[in-house]
Every structure is written in structure tokens, then in C-alpha cells.
Amino acid sequence: MKRLLALTRKEFLQLRRDTISVRMMVMVPIMQTMIFGYAINYDVKHLKTVVYDECLSFDSRELVAKMTASDYFEVVGNVRSLAEVRQTLDAGHASVALVIDREYGKARHRGTPARALLIVNASDTTTASQAMSIAGGISNQLSVQTLAKKAGWKEKAPPIDLRVRPWYNPDMRTATFIIPGLIAIILTFTLIQYTAMAIVRERERGTLEQLQVTPVTRLEIILGKIFPFVLIGIFQLTLIVLLMRFLFHVPIAGSVVQLYLAGLIFIAAVLGLGMLLSTIAKTQMQAMQLSFLFLLPFVFLSGYVFPIDGMPLFFQLITYAIPARYFIAIIRGIVLRGASLAQLWEPLAALTGFTVLIVALAVTRFKKTND
Amino acid sequence: MTAAAPRPVLPPEIFLRAEGLVRKFGSFVAVNGVTFDIPRGKVFGFLGPNGSGKSTTIRMLTGLLVPTAGTATAFGGLDVRRDTERWKSRLGYMSQKFSLYHDLSVRENLEFFGTVYGLGSPQLRDRIDSLAARLHFTRVLPEITDSLSTGMRQRVALAAALLHEPELLFLDEPTGGVDPRGRRLFWDLIYELAAERGMTVLVTTHYMDEAEQCDTLAFILEGNLIASGSPHDLKASLCDRLLEVPAGADPFAALARLRREPVLEDAYLMGLRLRAVARPGRTAEARTLLAPLGAAREAEPSLEDIFVSLARGRAEKKEKVAA
Incomplete structure (x- = not known):
């Protein structure tokens, strides 16, 4: 000892x-x-986003607003052509591009599918999949609201009310x-x-x-x-x-x-x-x-x-x-x-x-x- | 390994007896059945070229290596294999490598090794102080060991090996890298300790002048003990066979010629003189052979001569066996 x-x-x-x-x-x-x-930080927020809005209507602006409100996308510029979209992404000035169809607004009012395109730089798979799921969620939410109004759904909750609770790390x-x-x-x-x-x-x-x-x-x-x-x-x-x-x-x-x-x-x-x-x-x-x-x-x-x-x-x-x-x-x-x-x-x-x-x-x- | 096993008792004048020590590393036989006695209170020199099995033998005798066969007895009846722990507590060891902690101070090093040997603090402090005074390093006690000169470190390492007052001291090439004056001081102390305390010392060295001072010498070559005895006795084996002549005008041609002569065992240059070793019993023939070069006279052999002669004799024996 x-x-x-x-x-x-x-x-x-x-x-x-x-x-x-x-x-x-x-x-x-x-x-x-x-x-x-x-x-x-796995939770990537404020992704640089470039918007090519061919429609320039109230509806197209609503879509852009919803996206930015999520905190995950931050509009860094507006462009006027697909070539410019490509150029911005190639140069790395933005990692997401939102292209809104010329007929987007009209389609919303007609009640036919309104088209938009989300291009994501998927070289970084984690960031890309997060951007895609967030964007998908926003479009689903808008779609559900539209359909609910049409079908005369009176409830506050959507037809399927799935609540998610992140346990053990509630702030994620x-x-x-x-x-x-x-x-x-x-x-x-x-x-x-x-x-x-x-x-x-x-x-x-x-x-x-x-x-x-x-x-x-x-x-x-x-x-x-x-x-x-x-x-x-x-x-x-x-x-x-x-x-x-x-x-x-x-x-x-x-x-x-x-x-x-x-x-x-x-x-x-x-x-x-x-x-x-x-x-x-x-x-x-x-x-x-x-x-x-x-x-x-x-x-x-x-x-x-x-x-x-x-x-x-x-x-x-x-x-x-x-x-x-x-x-x-x-x-x-x-x-x-x-x-x-x-x-x-x-x-x-x-x-x-x-x-x-x-x-x-x-x-x-x-x-x-x-x- | 029963407690009742009779302990081999050594004659009082013998301190350590090694019997048939063998150590194999895989198929390589490093030490091939070495047997010798170390007399009590004497300095025993162990000589041999690098890789001859010298260090392996020492490592077995310190309990660092377990012998493949054979045994060693010392300390009045302890067996190195059976009583390893007690054996180790009674010996001191200082190796060719500088084995103190370079990042500790000299005092911390000595305190550490002293405690490891079970020395208590007042006694330990006294011994450190007295050894430091004796070996002239009191001044550097608070210094970090790394900053010391080689000679100083060697003195501290010796002190570390002596703290627990061992009865048996192993010195494995202790003076490597030390200047001649330092070597002188070192050896004076070893002899003093041996005489004063009756401490038995086993030392390996490359320096022939150091070997010359040992009481007994043993030559080891390729794992075999090829000769042992006092320096005087060993030299006697060669004394009437070593002849010396002036080297002449073309010493190298003469040397080349002599080396082919079957009468001679060896020939070499020593300054301006040529030395030739006659084969046993052929000294007269050798004298005749050397006559054209000048009058041959008998030379006083050095240990180096003995060593070279022994090594050559062994190599020739091997060649004969192979043929």
C-alpha cells in the first residue's frame, strides 16, 4: 500500500x-x-432562398410569406428567369429556389391544382431533407385549409388530429x-x-x-x-x-x-x-x-x-x-x-x-x- | 515448491552461484548454460561483445527475466526463481540506460526509489543526504534530473541503487558516456563500498582498463562462458605466447603475410610494433618466423589481447566442427 x-x-x-x-x-x-x-446544430434555420415568382399575385405572395414565416427559409433575392435561378444556385448564393407558376393565382381561384416548384441543393442531405419536409408541410397545410373550406368542415382541428409530443428534449x-x-x-x-x-x-x-x-x-x-x-x-x-x-x-x-x-x-x-x-x-x-x-x-x-x-x-x-x-x-x-x-x-x-x-x-x- | 524443500547452502566465501542458466527467446538461445560463482565482497567483471548474452544473464540474475533452465542462489540461500520478491529487495541495480525519472528533481527521484524499497522518511532523508555528500551531488538535489550532466546523473543513479544498502550490486555498463575522471571517481567508490560493507558487485563493461580492476572476470561469447579467473590468471594463459617485433618499413604487407602463417593464432599492429600470438606450444617456431623482422621479445598481454585470443580460438573451434 x-x-x-x-x-x-x-x-x-x-x-x-x-x-x-x-x-x-x-x-x-x-x-x-x-x-x-x-x-x-442539426436544426438548420434561415436557409437562403431565391424566389422566381412568375405569377406576382396575392396568392403567390401568400405562399412566399408562409414559407418565410416558418423561420426555415429566408428570401435573399428575387429573379426573373430559370436561368437566373440556376446561376444563383450554382454560385452558392442560395440553397433553395422557389419557382411559382404563372397560373398559380388563377388556379387557386378556379379550384384546380396550383403549381409551384421547390429546388433544393441536396448536396448536404441533412439540410435538404429538412427543407423538403418543412416545405411539404406548408403546402399540405394550405391544401388542407382550402379543401376544408370547400367541404364545409366546421371543426377547428383537421380531419385527422395527430398531435406530436417531443419527449426528453422538448425544445429539440x-x-x-x-x-x-x-x-x-x-x-x-x-x-x-x-x-x-x-x-x-x-x-x-x-x-x-x-x-x-x-x-x-x-x-x-x-x-x-x-x-x-x-x-x-x-x-x-x-x-x-x-x-x-x-x-x-x-x-x-x-x-x-x-x-x-x-x-x-x-x-x-x-x-x-x-x-x-x-x-x-x-x-x-x-x-x-x-x-x-x-x-x-x-x-x-x-x-x-x-x-x-x-x-x-x-x-x-x-x-x-x-x-x-x-x-x-x-x-x-x-x-x-x-x-x-x-x-x-x-x-x-x-x-x-x-x-x-x-x-x-x-x-x-x-x-x-x-x- | 514445498516449504520443506532443502535450501541449497553456499560455502561462506561464495555470495552468488549461477548454475546452468539458460535463456531462450523463441528458437534463439541467448544464454546457453552459464555457470559461475561470485565471491563474497568482491567485484566480478562480466565481459563480452554486444549481443553476447551479458545483459540477458544480468537480467536473469536480477529477477527481471525468468530463466528457461538453471538457477541462481545467493543471499545465503535464496533462489532467484522461488524467492524473487525477497531477492529483489536485497539487490541494487544500475543499468546502462539512464533510468531515473527525468522530469522529477534529484531528491524526488531518490525519495521515490527509497519509498519503493520500504524506507521510512527520517531514515530515508539521512541516507539521501549522506549519499549525496559522499557522491558530491548535494548541490543538485533540488534540480530537475533532466538538466544534469551525464556524469552527475550516473552518480545519482548509483545513489538510487544504493539507498536500501543492498548486499549485491549489479552495474550494467555503468560508465558509458562518462569522462575518464568521472569513471575514476566512480570506481574508487565502488571499491570502497565493497571493502567497507562487504558488498558484492557484478559489473559489465566495455572498458578494458575497468575490467583490469575487477577481482574476478568472466568472458561470455555467444551465450557461453568461455573463460573466467582473475585478470592475472587470465593473462598468464597468454604470457609466453605473445611476441612483439618492430613493424618495419611495410607493416601492412608483413601483417598480411603473418596472418596466413599456421604457426600464429593472430597478428596485429600496436603502434609502431607488430604483435603476434603463437599457437600453444609453438612459441619457438613463431620466434624463427618473426626473426627477419627483428628480434622478437615477449610482450605483456593486455586483457584486450586475451579477449581477442579467446574469441578467435572459439571461432576456429566452431569452423573445425563445421568442417
Whole structure:
């Protein structure tokens, strides 16, 4: 125990000297939370829209007004020909074009279909599909109103009254969805790299060998390396939770204790990965590069930014091998839905299983490579 | 591995006994059955070219590597494989690599290693201060280790290995990169400690002048121990066979010719003189052979001569076996 304490103390002494790393450990979580929290927004509003109104009537202006009132479209110019529409979109000055047919107004009054055309820059599929569904909704609403008037519908509600309630994130804020998952990403980002580098550095320097000729046991060496990083992990976890709660006002619906419990299991998994990596990497440079190898799938295949359900089957299968997937499912469950660990037993069991497997593998490999 | 297993007891004058140590890495045999005794309180020199199995042997003797076969006994009956933990707590180790934490201060390094060996704080502080005074590095105790010169670091590393007052000290090429004066100081201290405390020392080195100072030497080549004994005894094996003549006008032609002579084991230039090693029992023939170059006289062999001769002898034996 005294030896373990000495090892831990030594690790912190070294860390204290490495002021850049210390700053990184604090700054990286803050910066990432800020960037992901403020910059990422799936809900794209004020799309630049150009209008080619061939009709120039009260009715055509009504359609344009309805579109802009939705907040999703912002008219940036009016043009007089289809060629100009094309030119504006090609140049990237607008991403949506609304073309209203010459007969639009007359058709509305005659009671025949009134034609309009919405052209969307679909290179960015997310933005495009959002614009299309919003525009579709507006035209449907107008159509229903017209038909209801014709059919003499007296009710306030439409014939089919489907109400939609967005639970767990009623304001539909992207930050609310993104930030809990960020906990997994930041822990992965810092801990894998720092653990791997700390071990490789000792091997490179020969201090690991020096330690091994002392009466310190292998287990003490491993624990002494890992323990400080567990504390750093908990510190980072706390930092992000505080930012999430008080800067981004994401309420924690579930138990904070359970959040930390799941967090500790995930930290163990990530430290295990770092140790595993240290048995492969020969130099600190390699350790750093290899840690990125883990980072990419953790960010992109964990369901953190891209929904797993939208992936092709092959990649969906891969996601099962990524511990961050389970941890993100657990945190979102606890933070957003107020679920308990008992309700989240499936991802919890998978995460725990992975952690045990990784740590066991790391310890065996660590023993072997340092023999 | 029963508790009742009789412990092999060493004679009191022997501190460490290695018996048939073998270490294989896959199919490569790094150490091939090495057996030797290290006398108590003496400095035992371990010589051999890089990759000869020297470091592997030391690593086995420190408990860093588990031997594939064979064993080592020391500390009055401890077995390196069975009592690894206790074995490690009683030895000191300083390796060719500078193995202190470069980002900690000298004092922090020493405090860390002392605590790891179970030393308590008042005792530890006393020992650090006395070793620092003894090795002349008190001044740099608060400095970051990275900023020290190689010679200074080496002294600190030695202090780290001595903090827990080990009975057995392993020095793996301890003076690499240290200037001659630093090496001198270092060796004086090692001898003093050996004499004062009866500490037994095992050292590897590339410097023949350092080897010369050891009480006992062992030569290791390709994983085999090929000779051992005191520097004096080892030199005796060559002393009437080493002949020296003036190099003459064209030393290289003479050298090339001599090297083809079956009577000679070896020939080489030493400054303005030519040295030739006669095969055992053929010194007289060699003298006749060298006569045209001048009067041959017997030269005092250096350890380097011994080393080269031993290595060559072994290589020739191998060739014969192959033929």
C-alpha cells in the first residue's frame, strides 16, 4: 500500500511538471464541450432562398410569406428567369429556389391544382431533407385549409388530429442530445492517449525496468499507473457534467450516482485500452498515433453524432464491438430520460463485459511484453 | 515448491552461484548454460561483445527475466526463481540506460526509489543526504534530473541503487558516456563500498582498463562462458605466447603475410610494433618466423589481447566442427 501510494504520488509529481498536459486535460473537455455544444446544430434555420415568382399575385405572395414565416427559409433575392435561378444556385448564393407558376393565382381561384416548384441543393442531405419536409408541410397545410373550406368542415382541428409530443428534449435542441455523449468521447480522447504514453515513456526511458528490479509487484506497477488516470477521468467527467448542467442547461433527469458508476466502468475500459496500446507501441509517437486509431471509430461508430440505425448492416455490427456505444446509450438514458441502471441493464452488462475483457487482456499482454 | 524443500547452502566465501542458466527467446538461445560463482565482497567483471548474452544473464540474475533452465542462489540461500520478491529487495541495480525519472528533481527521484524499497522518511532523508555528500551531488538535489550532466546523473543513479544498502550490486555498463575522471571517481567508490560493507558487485563493461580492476572476470561469447579467473590468471594463459617485433618499413604487407602463417593464432599492429600470438606450444617456431623482422621479445598481454585470443580460438573451434 505504501509502495502504491509512492507510485501514485510520483505520477502526480511528474504530471505537475508537465504543465502543457495538465492544461490540455482541463482545456480539451472545455473546448470540446463548447464546440460541440454551440457549433453542432442539426436544426438548420434561415436557409437562403431565391424566389422566381412568375405569377406576382396575392396568392403567390401568400405562399412566399408562409414559407418565410416558418423561420426555415429566408428570401435573399428575387429573379426573373430559370436561368437566373440556376446561376444563383450554382454560385452558392442560395440553397433553395422557389419557382411559382404563372397560373398559380388563377388556379387557386378556379379550384384546380396550383403549381409551384421547390429546388433544393441536396448536396448536404441533412439540410435538404429538412427543407423538403418543412416545405411539404406548408403546402399540405394550405391544401388542407382550402379543401376544408370547400367541404364545409366546421371543426377547428383537421380531419385527422395527430398531435406530436417531443419527449426528453422538448425544445429539440441538438446540444441536449450531443453533450451527454460527449462525456464518452472526451474520456476516450484523453485517457487512452495519456495512459499509453505514460507507460511507453517509462519503457523508453528504462525506468520501467528499474522499477521491475525493485520489490514492487507487477500489479502495483499497473495500479500505480492507472490510479492517477482514474482520478483524472473522474475530474473530466465532473467538468463536463457541470458545463452540461449549468452552461447548456441540460437537466440530469436520472441519478448522478448512477451516472458516475457507469462512468467509472467506462473509464476502466478506456484505461485498459490505453494499456493494451502501450504493449503494441514502441515509442510515444506511435502511442499517440495508435490512440487516434481508436478515437475515430469511437467518435463515428458509437452513435455519438451519427445514428447507428442509419448505418449499413456491416457497420451496425461493428458498433457492437465499441464500448463507447454502450456507455453513450447509458448516459443518454440517465441524463435525458431519467432511466435507472436497472432499466439500462442491457448496455450496462455489455459495457461491463467489455471492460472486464479489455482489462484482462491488457494485464496479460502487459505482463508478457515486460517479461 | 514445498516449504520443506532443502535450501541449497553456499560455502561462506561464495555470495552468488549461477548454475546452468539458460535463456531462450523463441528458437534463439541467448544464454546457453552459464555457470559461475561470485565471491563474497568482491567485484566480478562480466565481459563480452554486444549481443553476447551479458545483459540477458544480468537480467536473469536480477529477477527481471525468468530463466528457461538453471538457477541462481545467493543471499545465503535464496533462489532467484522461488524467492524473487525477497531477492529483489536485497539487490541494487544500475543499468546502462539512464533510468531515473527525468522530469522529477534529484531528491524526488531518490525519495521515490527509497519509498519503493520500504524506507521510512527520517531514515530515508539521512541516507539521501549522506549519499549525496559522499557522491558530491548535494548541490543538485533540488534540480530537475533532466538538466544534469551525464556524469552527475550516473552518480545519482548509483545513489538510487544504493539507498536500501543492498548486499549485491549489479552495474550494467555503468560508465558509458562518462569522462575518464568521472569513471575514476566512480570506481574508487565502488571499491570502497565493497571493502567497507562487504558488498558484492557484478559489473559489465566495455572498458578494458575497468575490467583490469575487477577481482574476478568472466568472458561470455555467444551465450557461453568461455573463460573466467582473475585478470592475472587470465593473462598468464597468454604470457609466453605473445611476441612483439618492430613493424618495419611495410607493416601492412608483413601483417598480411603473418596472418596466413599456421604457426600464429593472430597478428596485429600496436603502434609502431607488430604483435603476434603463437599457437600453444609453438612459441619457438613463431620466434624463427618473426626473426627477419627483428628480434622478437615477449610482450605483456593486455586483457584486450586475451579477449581477442579467446574469441578467435572459439571461432576456429566452431569452423573445425563445421568442417
